[in-house]
Amino acid sequence: YTESDPEVQAGKTQPGEAKRHDDTFAYVAAWQFTGAGNAPILHKEPLTFETLKPSVRSYA
Structure with a gap:
């Protein structure tokens, strides 16, 4: 975050x-x-959040 972020x-x-x-x-x-x-292969699998959603915490 910067000073200009809300x-x-x-x-x-x-x-x-x-x-x-x-x-x-x-x-x-x-x-x-x-x-x-040989170049490696990257495998990705999306995460699905059904019960809890990711959120930002404030410790201020």
């Missing part, structure tokens, strides 16, 4: 804190070895 201006978080991107990074991943000298 969350900082409202006092909900501090400048310099990490900003979450749950919509972009909500997955589990594993690399598959394809042999020496």
Whole structure:
């Protein structure tokens, strides 16, 4: 977060804190070895949150 972010201006978080991107990074991943000298394969599986949804906490 930066000084210009609404969350900082409202006092909900501090400048310099990490900003979450749950919509972009909500997955589990594993690399598959394809042999020496070959490029590995990245496998991704999306995470689905049915009971609890990801949220941002405030410790201020």
